[in-house]
Amino acid sequence: MPKDEFIGKTSKAAGGWGALKSCGRQLLETRRPLAGARTMLKANQPDGFDCPGCAWGDPEHGSSFEFCENGVKAVSWEATKLxxxxxxxxxxxxxxxxxxxxxxxxxxxxxxxxxxxxxxxxxxxxxxxxxxxxxxxxxxxxxxxxxxxxxxxxxxxxxxxxxxxxxxxxxxxxxxxxCSNMCHEASGVALTDAIGIGKGTVLLEDFEQADAIFVFGQNPGTNHPRMLADLRNATLRGAQVVVFNTLKEKGLTRFADPQNKVEMLTGGSEATSTLYFQPRLGGDMAAVRGMAKLVFAADDAARAKGLPPVLDDAFLSEHTAGIAEWRALVEATTWEQIEEQSGLTRENLARAAGVYMASDRVIATWAMGVTQHRHSVQTIREIANFMFLRGNIGRRGAGLCPVRGHSNVQGDRTVGINEKAPKALLDAMERELGVPMPRNPGHxxxxxxxxxxxxxxxxxxxxxxxxxxxxxxxxxxxxxxxxxxxxxxxxxxxxxxxxxxxxxxxxxxxxxxxxxxxxxxxxxxxxxxxxxxxxxxxxxxxxxxxxxxxxxxxxxxxxxxxxxxxxxxxxxxxxxxxxxxxxxxxxxxxxxxxxxxxxxxVPRGFWLRNPAAAREWRTPTDKANFGAFDLPKQTEWQMRTEQPGIFVLQTLRSHDQYNTTIYAMDDRYRGVYGEREVVFINPADMADAGVAAGDRITMETLSDDGIDRRISGFRVVPYDIPPGCIAGYYPELNALVPHGSFGDRSFTPTSKSVLVRMSRDAA
Missing domain, CATH: 3.40.50.740 (Rossmann fold)
Incomplete structure (x- = not known):
């Protein structure tokens, strides 16, 4: 095909007719479309099966149509006659x-x-x-x-x-x-240190009560589409949805509900966010640090004027430890460092912090855009710190929400898939079986x-x-x-x-x-x-x-x-x-x-009690712990400025895949059709590099381990992404991710911050 023919129109919004057409194609590919449709009517139903498409929660009030495009793809992929x-x-x-x-x-x-x-x-x-x-x-x-x-x-x-x-x-x-080692391990490590349990503290119903939802590093439109309805419903009732995501993604801007007949007839859609910020890769921690700095300043100003404090003094005094040390770090961090690492201005962050301070109930939710960096554990601790400031944990409509990918990745860890098993689990296994369990940490x-x-x-x-x-x-x-x-x-x-x-x-x-x-x-x-x-x-x-x-x-x-x-x-x-x-x-x-x-x-099962959701802190201090960490001396984005032609690469999914499973070759939300070997690049970077849409490029990893990692023939796609940052699909680009580069304490590969050199292929 001509060099730019694979680039086409993007959907105006996530969902809508595009989702229905995609579902229809997927069901037809099973060679048993009617059976596939009947199967989907049992997805996430009390007498049916749990949808394998993602780990997003099911509403307690239920639905006769509780599935999404991802679910149709996953089920038709499994139910094929081939x-x-x-x-x-x-x-x-x-x-x-x-x-x-x-x-x-x-x-x-x-x-x-x-x-x-x-x-x-x-x-x-x-x-x-x-x-x-x-x-x-x-x-x-x-x-x-x-x-x-x-x-x-x-x-x-x-x-x-x-x-x-x-x-x-x-x-x-x-x-x-x-598989959790490659995605949300940082969430487990950070939350265990912060609140005493490596899980989120919210229920799905909390999204119906939140005044504000802060979304970090995730693309629900592709990875967990049922979340889109919850974000859309939040904005419709007047809640604020503040997004921090490096790429501008359709699902985080607008969503057309396939179940809404009026929208389907008129081509309408509703917003899924109210503010959208695009931090540089690795810049989320600095962005949260900047918002915290603004919250502390606003609290000082309020107290000086005799106004009610911004901080939740009662929660901080009764339930937390370590705020003084962290606050000292926050106040010592310069705006120059915050703006340089995050790529966001002080004015941008003031708008986001203003939403936080004006909201009584706030949820913070994140995914692998946050967890696959060297400093991911520190970033999640920073998010938890930020949420502690106004007591946004342990009450309805507020809390921490890591969004897992695989449908039971969280359950696997709960029931014992853990190379460093808790002593209590091993003790219980020994009582049950009557024989000793191995105690040395595994791999x-x-x-x-x-x-x-x-x-x-x-x-x-x-x-x-x-x-x-x-x-x-x-x-x-x-x-x-x-x-x-x-x-x-x-x-x-x-x-x-x-x-x-x-x-x-x-x-x-x-x-x-x-x-x-x-x-x-x-x-x-x-x-x-x-x-x-x-x-x-x-x-x-x-x-x-x-x-x-x-x-x-x-x-x-x-x-x-x-x-x-x-x-x-x-x-x-x-x-x-x-x-x-x-x-x-x-x-x-x-x-x-x-x-x-x-x-x-029982229909919809039961909730595994989360002590932190009840403000019971099973930590060494018996409190929720602030984490005091310096910002990275340099993010990979800052390292790239030392040489020309250097970019920070993140790997991600196309819209037609689930992890390494490729359902089809299109990515309609990003306007790519029939092609997977592509790289999304800021148009200004394209001009500086002398490449045009559809040109083929070579990328080689910059690392000091002596291993040559190089991939050629990938096509350039212009995209709304911060300068210096590029993105492309895994598993094709996993060959560029060094196994020796991983997160501090999480051992998660740094798939969202790979330094690469890009060059244009010969004609």
Whole structure:
């Protein structure tokens, strides 16, 4: 195509006819559109399944139409009639398939049979479940437990995640690299230090009562579209929605509700924000510091005039510790530093701070635009500090809200997927099982990568996900995984990570979230998940399985565990046949899960109590703790000014993808069609670099580790983004993200702040 033909019109607003048309296309692609539509009517319903599209909460008052474009894509992707049977693998070698795109691999359809890699033919071949389980168990027993990496994707249910951690700890290791390590780990670390629990404090209903909502570093239109309705409803009732996001995104400006008949007929839409600021990459902490500086100044002025104070003195005195040290840092921070790092003026920040001070109830919500920097933990502590100033935590309509991505990434951590498990969990497991648990910290994702690269890891077991494509330094990780003695993949569709087989490789196909799972007595099983608001609810599939040869994730993990450990301590086969038995065990081990089986069968489930939401601070000080951190000496944006042609890159999703799953090749909200190898650049930067829309460029990472990271042939797209900042899609650009660059204390890859040199490709 001509060099700029892939750039087209953008939607006027998120949602609307574009969303409905996209849903229609996705349902047609399943080759069973009517069945797909019926399936969607059961999404997020009490007698249906939990939508796998995101972790946004479900409204307590319910809806007969509680799903979104993301949900339709996720469900139709899973419910497709397309299949990848043994005949497909007989026709295509692994070497050939490695040359296919992510899109083409996953669009072969659902996996139907358990597969084992045959090195002599370079093909995956079908084998029986018992045979495969026996071989995996034999191989695991020949490997030192700490040399095995047990990865977990956030799509896994609470039941299988709990069973998985039980098996792995009985096997003898705490190696739990988890997808949360690559996204919201900074939120967990920061909030645990600040308020005593690594979760948000709000319920979905709090968004209906907030006077102001501060949105940091997220794109709901693509990542969690159901949030758009809550932001839109907030602005319609007069609440202020203040956005801090580097790119100007459609979903954070306007939303046309597909359920609103008048809007659909007239082409109308409503605002999802009232103020929109675009900080430089890595500049959110400085922006919040500037607002805090203004709040302190306003409070001083009010007190000097005998007016009511701006700060909530009662809350600060009774419930917090450390404000004096932090305030000293705030007042010592210069406006020059704040404006330079944030890219925002003092006047901009005064407008935002004015909204905060005029609002009695404020919610602060953030996602990976905040969590994937070197100083992400410090940034989230700064947000918490800011919210403490006026007591905006522990009351209705106010609080802290990290927005998770995967539908159960928060639940996985709650039920024990943690390489540094709390002592209380390990003690409870020992009481339950009567044997000691391993106590040494295990590996997170980056530590697992390090072990693979060093050759000390010998095996990998993946409970869902696409590990090698989701991680930084994709090419290095792929080569390291191929050197392992054993690689086991559990999943529903083929992806690039499945083609990394090591010396002995297996693909184990599982049931999807939408599919019926019946036990030996014919009883329909349910699983449970936990959303971003700590609501735990049941999920039961309604579609027939894609193949009679599929097992549930619970059944697969139990089968591996039985073959590896036997059933002397745990009756794995009994647990595999009855999820209620797993939940009974969880209720004995996990705090807050008492009477689990009954509570999860109540419509919309139950709330896992958050002590901080009740102003109970389970911290060493027994109070909410202010965090006193200097701003970074230099953000990556400031480092780039030392050389010409240097930019700060962030990776992000297109509108037609979910994590590494590519549904289609379009991104209509950003005006890109039929193309993924693109880079979004400020028009002024394009002019300075001498490139035009559609030109192809090369990017190379600037790092001091001696590794050459370089990608060519990416096309230029002009976009509303701060000068010096550029953006493009993962997983394609993960090859530019160094695995050795990670957040302080979070070990999260710095995928939102990669220094790169850009150059124009030869014609």
């Amino acid at each position: 299949r990848a049977p043994p005949e497909f693998f007989a026709a295509h070698s692994v070497t050939e398939l490695r040359g296919w795109s992510d899109y083409d691999l996953e669009h072969q359809g659902r996996l139907t049979h358990p597969l084992r890699y045959n090195a002599s033919t370079d093909h995956y071949e079908p084998a029986g479940w018992d045979e495969i389980f026996a071989e995996i168990g034999q191989r695991l027993n020949a490997i030192t437990p700490d040399a095995v990496e047990f990865y977990t994707s956030g799509r896994a249910s609470n039941e299988v995640a709990f069973l998985y951690q039980t098996f792995v700890r009985l096997y003898g290791t705490n190696n739990f690299p988890d 997170n994702v980056l530590e697992a990568i390090g072990a693979m690269l060093a050759g000390t890891a010998r095996a990998f077991v993946g409970l869902g996900g696409n590990f090698a494509r989701a991680t930084p330094d994709s090419a290095l990780i792929a080569a390291a995984m191929d050197r392992l003695d054993l690689v086991v993949h559990i999943g529903t569709k083929l992806n690039h990570c499945h083609l990394l087989h090591g010396k002995a490789g297996f693909i184990l196909p599982c049931l999807g979230r939408t599919e019926i799972d019946r036990n030996s007595k014919g009883i329909r099983q349910i699983v449970t998940v936990e959303d971003s608001m700590s609501m735990v609810h049941g999920s039961g599939g309604i579609n027939l399985p894609a193949s009679p040869h599929l097992k549930s994730e619970v059944g697969i993990v139990a089968g591996i565990a039985h073959a590896t450990l036997g059933s002397k301590i745990v009756d794995w086969q009994a647990l595999a046949d009855d999820n209620d038995l797993i939940r009974e065990m969880m209720s004995r081990v996990l705090p807050g899960f008492g009477d689990y089986n009954a509570r999860v069968r």
